Amino acid sequence: xxxxxxxxxxxxxxxxxxxxxxxxxxxxxTAIESKGRVGSLENAIVALLFFEPSSRTxxxxxxxxxxxxxxxxxxxxxxxxxxxxxxxxxxxxxxVAGYSDIIVMRHAQPxxxxxxxxxxxxxxxxxxxxxxxxxxxxxxxxxxxxKHIGRLDNLKIVFGFDSLQSRSIHSLTRLxxxxxxxxxxxxxxxELAPPPAMISELEAAGVRCTQIKGLPDKLDYDVVYVNxxxxxxxxxxxxxxxxxxxxxxxxxxxxxxxxxxxxxxPRIDEIDVTADDLPNAVYFQQASYGVPVRMAxxxxxxxx
Amino acid sequence: xxxxxxxxxxxxxxxxxxxxxxxxxxxxxTAIESKGRVGSLENAIVALLFFEPSSRTxxxxxxxxxxxxxxxxxxxxxxxxxxxxxxxxxxxxxxVAGYSDIIVMRHAQPxxxxxxxxxxxxxxxxxxxxxxxxxxxxxxxxxxxxKHIGRLDNLKIVFGFDSLQSRSIHSLTRLxxxxxxxxxxxxxxxELAPPPAMISELEAAGVRCTQIKGLPDKLDYDVVYVNxxxxxxxxxxxxxxxxxxxxxxxxxxxxxxxxxxxxxxPRIDEIDVTADDLPNAVYFQQASYGVPVRMAxxxxxxxx
Amino acid sequence: xxxxxxxxxxxxxxxxxxxxxxxxxxxxxTAIESKGRVGSLENAIVALLFFEPSSRTxxxxxxxxxxxxxxxxxxxxxxxxxxxxxxxxxxxxxxVAGYSDIIVMRHAQPxxxxxxxxxxxxxxxxxxxxxxxxxxxxxxxxxxxxKHIGRLDNLKIVFGFDSLQSRSIHSLTRLxxxxxxxxxxxxxxxELAPPPAMISELEAAGVRCTQIKGLPDKLDYDVVYVNxxxxxxxxxxxxxxxxxxxxxxxxxxxxxxxxxxxxxxPRIDEIDVTADDLPNAVYFQQASYGVPVRMAxxxxxxxx
Numbered sequence: 001x002x003x004x005x006x007x008x009x010x011x012x013x014x015x016x017x018x019x020x021x022x023x024x025x026x027x028x029x030t031a032i033e034s035k036g037r038v039g040s041l042e043n044a045i046v047a048l049l050f051f052e053p054s055s056r057t058x059x060x061x062x063x064x065x066x067x068x069x070x071x072x073x074x075x076x077x078x079x080x081x082x083x084x085x086x087x088x089x090x091x092x093x094x095x096v097a098g099y100s101d102i103i104v105m106r107h108a109q110p111x112x113x114x115x116x117x118x119x120x121x122x123x124x125x126x127x128x129x130x131x132x133x134x135x136x137x138x139x140x141x142x143x144x145x146x147k148h149i150g151r152l153d154n155l156k157i158v159f160g161f162d163s164l165q166s167r168s169i170h171s172l173t174r175l176x177x178x179x180x181x182x183x184x185x186x187x188x189x190x191e192l193a194p195p196p197a198m199i200s201e202l203e204a205a206g207v208r209c210t211q212i213k214g215l216p217d218k219l220d221y222d223v224v225y226v227n228x229x230x231x232x233x234x235x236x237x238x239x240x241x242x243x244x245x246x247x248x249x250x251x252x253x254x255x256x257x258x259x260x261x262x263x264x265x266p267r268i269d270e271i272d273v274t275a276d277d278l279p280n281a282v283y284f285q286q287a288s289y290g291v292p293v294r295m296a297x298x299x300x301x302x303x304x
Numbered sequence: 305x306x307x308x309x310x311x312x313x314x315x316x317x318x319x320x321x322x323x324x325x326x327x328x329x330x331x332x333x334t335a336i337e338s339k340g341r342v343g344s345l346e347n348a349i350v351a352l353l354f355f356e357p358s359s360r361t362x363x364x365x366x367x368x369x370x371x372x373x374x375x376x377x378x379x380x381x382x383x384x385x386x387x388x389x390x391x392x393x394x395x396x397x398x399x400v401a402g403y404s405d406i407i408v409m410r411h412a413q414p415x416x417x418x419x420x421x422x423x424x425x426x427x428x429x430x431x432x433x434x435x436x437x438x439x440x441x442x443x444x445x446x447x448x449x450x451k452h453i454g455r456l457d458n459l460k461i462v463f464g465f466d467s468l469q470s471r472s473i474h475s476l477t478r479l480x481x482x483x484x485x486x487x488x489x490x491x492x493x494x495e496l497a498p499p500p501a502m503i504s505e506l507e508a509a510g511v512r513c514t515q516i517k518g519l520p521d522k523l524d525y526d527v528v529y530v531n532x533x534x535x536x537x538x539x540x541x542x543x544x545x546x547x548x549x550x551x552x553x554x555x556x557x558x559x560x561x562x563x564x565x566x567x568x569x570p571r572i573d574e575i576d577v578t579a580d581d582l583p584n585a586v587y588f589q590q591a592s593y594g595v596p597v598r599m600a601x602x603x604x605x606x607x608x
Numbered sequence: 609x610x611x612x613x614x615x616x617x618x619x620x621x622x623x624x625x626x627x628x629x630x631x632x633x634x635x636x637x638t639a640i641e642s643k644g645r646v647g648s649l650e651n652a653i654v655a656l657l658f659f660e661p662s663s664r665t666x667x668x669x670x671x672x673x674x675x676x677x678x679x680x681x682x683x684x685x686x687x688x689x690x691x692x693x694x695x696x697x698x699x700x701x702x703x704v705a706g707y708s709d710i711i712v713m714r715h716a717q718p719x720x721x722x723x724x725x726x727x728x729x730x731x732x733x734x735x736x737x738x739x740x741x742x743x744x745x746x747x748x749x750x751x752x753x754x755k756h757i758g759r760l761d762n763l764k765i766v767f768g769f770d771s772l773q774s775r776s777i778h779s780l781t782r783l784x785x786x787x788x789x790x791x792x793x794x795x796x797x798x799e800l801a802p803p804p805a806m807i808s809e810l811e812a813a814g815v816r817c818t819q820i821k822g823l824p825d826k827l828d829y830d831v832v833y834v835n836x837x838x839x840x841x842x843x844x845x846x847x848x849x850x851x852x853x854x855x856x857x858x859x860x861x862x863x864x865x866x867x868x869x870x871x872x873x874p875r876i877d878e879i880d881v882t883a884d885d886l887p888n889a890v891y892f893q894q895a896s897y898g899v900p901v902r903m904a905x906x907x908x909x910x911x912x
Contacts, residue, residue, distance in 0.1 A: 035651055036651030036652055036653070036709065037650065037651045037652075037653075037679065042341065043339055043340030043341045044340055044341075045340070045341075045367055045370055045371060047363070055683055055695070055700060055703070055704075056703055058683070059655070059681050059683060059703075059704060059707050060707050062680075062681035062682065062707075063653055063679070063681050063707040063708060066653055066679030066680065066681060067653060067679065069679075071341065071367070071370030071371065071373075072366075072370065073363050073366040073367045073370060074366065074378075074682075075359055075362065075363060076380075086532075086570070086572045087359070087569070087570030087571065087572070088571075088577075090577075091569065091570065091571055092359060092570075094588045094591075095359075095360055095363075095569065095588060095591045095592075096363060098588065098589075098591055098592030098594075098595070099363050099364050099366075099367040099592070099594070099595055100367060101340065228694075265695070265699065265703065266694070266695035266699065266700075267695065267696075267699055268694045268695070273696075273698075284702045284703060284706065285706075287702075287703045287706055288703075288706030288707070290706075290707070291706070291707055346645065347643055347644030347645045348644055348645075349644070349645075349671055349674055349675060351667070375645065375671070375674030375675065375677075376670075376674065377667050377670040377671050377674060378670065378682075379663055379666070379667060380684075390836075390874070390876045391663070391873070391874030391875065391876070392875075392881075394881075395873065395874065395875055396663060396874075398892045398895075399663070399664055399667075399873065399892060399895045399896075400667060402892065402893075402895055402896025402898075402899070403667050403668050403670075403671040403896070403898070403899055404671060405644065
């Protein structure tokens with residue numbers, strides 16, 4: 001049982017709820033490895049609405065639904081749908097709720113997830129609403145940390161390189177701020193520093209936050225969580241190029257630390273590919289946990 | 305048993321055939337509510353070819369096939385397929401008939417459905433061919449009327465606001481013209497009045513038809529069936545804007561009538577959203593009936 | 609059991625391997641006809657990645673996976689995925705291998721299939737990599753020949769009209785060059801003659817190769833294998849138009865020969881549609897064999 005009908009924000013992912021979801025996710029992973037598929041949602045239809053380009057999130061939700069033997073209905077890109085005829089999101093959600101038992105949606109507009117959930121007669125999962133939230137990514141990130149480190153409290157984590165507009169960082173820090181004694185550092189270009197409101201919220205929740213100029217001398221953390229710099233956020237391409245060359249984890253930096261290296265992916269330049277085989281470079285495992293975690297979530301939300 | 309291999313036009317939807325489909329659709333709806341999915345097509349593959357943007361029709365056919373446990377194969381948008389290499393529709397249909405047990409197609413070209421069905425070795429369903437026909441929408445509309453009013457004859461219905469190029473209105477009026485004592489009125493801008501050939505056909509079938517200038521003073525009908533005005537049909541945007549402000553159902557208009565309010569959707573401006581919660585505003589229920597009605601149709605056509 | 613984890617090139621399709629696949633494909637075809645679906649992959653997830661427009665290959669792989677009751681996850685077009693964010697193919701494949709049990713990929717870049725297979729932890733099937741290879745098409749073509757003629761050796765085959773950049777012709781000639789006593793002729797515009805390296809490779813394998821100027825007087829072959837001329841390969845459109853009018857099989861040419869007429873499709877102008885009903889015009893049957901052949905391949909590769 002989960003205490004919500006729809007998952008919009010990682011504010012909802014309290015330690016108790018996270019524990020319930022991870023207990024199920026561990027079972028799902030065992031089931032994938034031993035049997036491949038688990039018939040627990042064979043009577044359900046999962047609607048997957050991806051109105052923004054996606055590969056990992058879309059494919060792992062597809063896989064999660066298929067591994068649960070659910071039926072899936074699928075719409076991708078506003079231009080392939082009646083959206084281009086001017087229909088409202090509210091109307092579309094009301095209609096899709098009549099076709100399915102749960103709706104998963106990615107949408108470019110911050111706040112669209114709450115708006116959609118409010119219209120939906122069936123449970124709703126936010127699979128990313130613009131730069132706002134991506135709570136299932138936060139669950140996957142936390143699952144990876146717990147699996148490899150064994151706890152979600154008493155962690156020293158450095159985040160970079162774009163903490164400003166990353167829904168993944170927003171959602172993960174929010175989730176982890178509900179556990180005691182966490183300490184977050186933020187590294188990256190000053191243009192992409194975390195928004196002050198985010199820092200205030202984290203500090204109010206008891207998290208110690210520091211901002212680092214440039215890169216730390218030593219990656220002396222439990223977790224190093226990096227994401228890509230996005231070219232379109234820089235008016236001056238020469239500044240972007242300079243940052244892009246500077247803000248990346250080299251083989252030597254990853255090899256010199258015990259820290260768990262996480263990346264929500266896609267990876268552009270932020271981690272050198274030569275580091276991929278190092279034992280603490282677990283970002284592809286992190287991606288693969290998307291399937292059992294999303295299976296657990298779909299299954300629990302539909303058994304409510 | 306249905307008396308046809310392929311469904312192209314609502315001319316084929318005689319009262320006997322409609323009764324057979326609705327009997328099955330009622331059972332499908334009960335099955336959805338009690339069990340979620342019904343294994344009756346678990347050995348079939350349904351091909352869904354959507355060569356024109358769609359959301360409701362596409363998603364509800366996906367849902368119908370999935371709720372029947374059928375496999376689905378799916379192609380969307382000509383630009384994603386070999387069509388852009390210059391292949392003919394006839395060739396593509398012959399090929400897809402070799403991959404599947406039934407084909408559902410939406411295509412922008414009026415007449416394409418008949419052409420495709422003529423090439424197909426397997427049953428074929430027209431899911432909309434340009435401005436021509438949309439017989440499964442007519443079935444859903446009629447199912448809604450029968451469910452809420454209890455009959456398909458002796459009805460007074462007003463249609464608007466674009467009766468000229470609406471395949472939904474063409475198909476529904478054709479279906480209902482096969483029942484006795486129906487009376488149709490058409491409201492809307494004169495540019496979008498029903499084509500004379502359609503009126504002649506309906507009158508030849510015994511339907512009394514009238515055209516209304518502007519909006520009727522009172523919505524004194526059994527059913528009010530409205531659709532959106534499409535901007536691209538107007539050369540002069542100021543005329544479009546004027547019509548768009550005028551031709552819409554307000555909360556007060558919907559509240560003042562007992563008439564069932566139907567809309568094939570998407571809705572743009574033709575019904576004020578404040579009217580959505582009124583008991584006679586059943587257009588979202590109407591949309592949801594797409595699943596059981598299409599389940600019934602797929603199931604009956606494949607049991608032929 | 610197949611002697612490979614991934615299928616990249618028809619070099620791997622030795623006579624023993626082909627025999628194993630065809631034995632299974634015949635059983636699959638019988639199962640399709642008698643039951644529709646075969647539950648042999650109901651615990652597997654098949655990833656279908658189509659990064660280039662496709663209809664036949666995509667839809668027949670979908671159908672093959674569905675007829676085996678496998679789950680499918682599906683991404684189409686780079687523009688709908690994170691590819692446009694600059695992610696590498698290697699990263700995407702590593703991620704998708706974590707979501708699925710086998711990957712099928714079409715990609716415009718020659719050599720991309722090998723690169724992807726090298727990164728994949730799960731079996732991988734090349735569904736066409738640019739102008740390079742299309743080994744599953746070669747299997748389907750060979751299956752058609754064996755089914756209708758009864759052998760894959762001692763064949764006289766003429767190929768045309770574009771032998772230069774056709775991955776289907778490259779892959780089929782490679783497959784058949786592993787059987788004794790085959791003789792290949794190539795017809796078509798000199799601009800589209802087979803590349804010298806391909807002829808050298810075939811001759812080294814023992815195939816007699818000849819090139820024909822224009823069209824042969826008589827289609828005195830066991831098999832006539834034709835494909836379309838692609839306009840974009842000609843700088844001078846008037847030359848293209850001249851070739852296009854000249855290089856096509858008319859009704860009379862097809863009626864005058866006993867040769868099996870094959871075409872990997874899509875067909876543009878290379879065979880007159882009036883020839884379609886002649887008994888030796890088997891290209892639509894050829895397309896339909898895509899389903900049992902791909903079912904056999906998926907099933908054998910996943911039972912390894």
